[in-house]
Amino acid sequence: MKKISLLMLIMLLAVSASGGYGYYEYVYNADEEEEDTGDEPVSSSGSKPIARITPSNPKIQINETVSFSGADSTDSDSDDLTYLWSFEDDSKQYEGVEIDRNYPDKGEFLVTLVVTDSTGLSDEIETTVLVVEDYHDEQNGNVNDNNGNEDIDIPVNNGVISFRIEYSLQSASISPFEEDAVTLRLTDADGVIVDEENGVGEGDGAWSYTTDDLSSTGNYVFTIESESGSMDFDIIIDVKY
Known part of the structure; x- marks a missing residue:
């Protein structure tokens, strides 16, 4: 009851001093300030991508070219993805969603793909290619x-x-x-x-x-x-x- 009486007294003083304008201006500014200070939460799951290689465990003839693809890799956040390939018989690394590879020697060779999203999260997958000769x-x-x-x-x-x-x-x-x-x-x-x-x-x-x-x-x-x-x-x- 005391709070209500005090509020009414303040309102009357404001009206008498400015003809009513000051009170409404005060209410408007207070509402505006309340809207400006409200922070909207940013939603992000922060999930890492899932790397996939196709074909998986291919078998090819010697000197045959095989095309590897990481296009089936996914990211639940729809982030942009980059692709980094490594091959057991090669010290270099290669970028790109797809890459062609030729094997001049028989044997079983490891292929590694690292998929990284735009936030820096990554996933790695491996497969092997069996190179044979009839x-x-x-x-x-x-x-x-x-x-x-x-x-x-x-x-x-x-x-x-x-x-x-x-x-x-x-x-x-x-x-x-x-x-x-x-x-x-x-x-x-x-x-x-x-x-x-x-x-x-x-x-x-x-x-x-x-x-x-x-x-x-x-x-x-x-x-x-x-x-x-x-x-x-x-x-x-x-x-x-």
């Missing part, structure tokens, strides 16, 4: 009772998709009464026999395998072993990656 070989010769057998080494590395051996056998005995026959055998890198066929005579054939058929990697051996007589052979080997 293997092709052609062999010919002869096996007979004297020289026994012929072993052909076949390198089979990680990432093999298919493996095919084509053979053509021609009887080479002088006597028409002599039967020419060989044993064909494929042994894996652990010394385990993958396939074997006995009593193979003149003619053509092929053995084909997929990844599921091959339990190890390393040097496989294809053997042509004489059983009787003399046999000429032509062998074509293809290993696909």
